Amino acid sequence: MFGTAVLRSQVNNQSQVKSAFMFQKHVILISASILLGACATPQNTLLVEDELARLDTKIGGLEISLAERFESVCSNNLAQIERDLSTRLKVDLTKKLAEAEKAASRVKRDLKDLRAQCNTETLDDKLLLGAVEDVTFIDEEITLEARIDSGAETSSVGVYALTQFERDGKGWVRYKLVNLKKAPWLEHRIRDDVRIKSRVEGFTDERYEIRMDIKVGSKVYRRQVFNLANRKNFDYQALLGRSFLRDVAIVDVSVEHQLKRKRSGK
Incomplete structure (x- = not known):
């Protein structure tokens, strides 16, 4: 449950970051459209288009980087969760085994006492x-x-x-x-x-x-x-x-x- 909660938290954080980037991209495109409408000269239009292309390339790179980081974080979290679960299972199994051995020892002792009582004539x-x-x-x-x-x-x-x-x-x-x-x-x-x-x-x-x-x-x-x-x-x-x-x-x-x-x- 603990590992699942951590993983969900990481996924939510990465989703929020990605949403923020997409929002910024949309804002920039809208702003550029407004500027193009306001300054509709050939020279200004070319400058704005170049800037948009540069920003789009940068945002694309950030998206790729974000995806790679997200995948890395998920892999690390899953590995940590597996290690934690393995450790907890080993601890629980060790405790259960010790309890079973104690119970078996008590049963053997009780059977020995019972045989000793029955191995008499009366x-x-x-x-x-x-x-x-x-x-x-x-x-x-x-x-x-x-x-x-x-x-x-x-x-x-x-x-x-x-x-x-x-x-x-x-x-x-x-x-x-x-x-x-x-x-x-x-x-x-x-x-x-x-x-x-x-x-x-x-x-x-x-x-x-x-x-x-x-x-x-x-x-x-x-x-x-x-x-x-x-x-x-x-x-x-x-x-x-x-x-x-x-x-x-x-x-x-x-x-x-x-x-x-x-x-x-x-």
């Missing part, structure tokens, strides 16, 4: 779990793959050869976690019996609830409620539902075995 004392995790049943001395399902209210574990019996007037269950003849029998006191409606088949299944001690990652959770189910048609023998996950874990369903990934640094 977030704000909560487990970071994937869609599938290993769960160790402490008393039973067995580790099973469990589906992490926040859509299910209670946790469950698949058992084999389940039978119910009484001991000291209390209800108990006997079962196996491995479907082998030599697998150990396990016994637990019944906490409750519940009715579970299948979201897929739609039927209602009556199950026994017991309390079990489990280990997830490096943490031990005592007396967690599990219902005993026939999970032979499911992909995973165990399931952790909302009753366990609530206030305990955050689930990232996009990955599996998140705890193993963190321990291995992946």
Whole structure:
């Protein structure tokens, strides 16, 4: 904008000068015409015509000089404008580049801090779990793959050869976690019996609830409620539902075995 204003000013000045010369030329011609009319002698006429020719030649030279000067001034101004714009652009680009580098540095630092926070087993004392995790049943001395399902209210574990019996007037269950003849029998006191409606088949299944001690990652959770189910048609023998996950874990369903990934640094 500054360079354009200067150029416009130069053009206006040159136009004014040229107009002044043209005005003077017209005045001289008019004056000469008046003189010729007043002094209409052959000798005077020749003198006036010679003077007019001389003045016309002089004015023509001035016009050429003015045009050349005008062109020179315009060229110089354009060159200066280009230099000024180039300098300003370089300064602006340098500032923008420095700001972008600072912003990129902040983003890298924030990402590094975020990775450091996420590269731990817990977030704000909560487990970071994937869609599938290993769960160790402490008393039973067995580790099973469990589906992490926040859509299910209670946790469950698949058992084999389940039978119910009484001991000291209390209800108990006997079962196996491995479907082998030599697998150990396990016994637990019944906490409750519940009715579970299948979201897929739609039927209602009556199950026994017991309390079990489990280990997830490096943490031990005592007396967690599990219902005993026939999970032979499911992909995973165990399931952790909302009753366990609530206030305990955050689930990232996009990955599996998140705890193993963190321990291995992946």
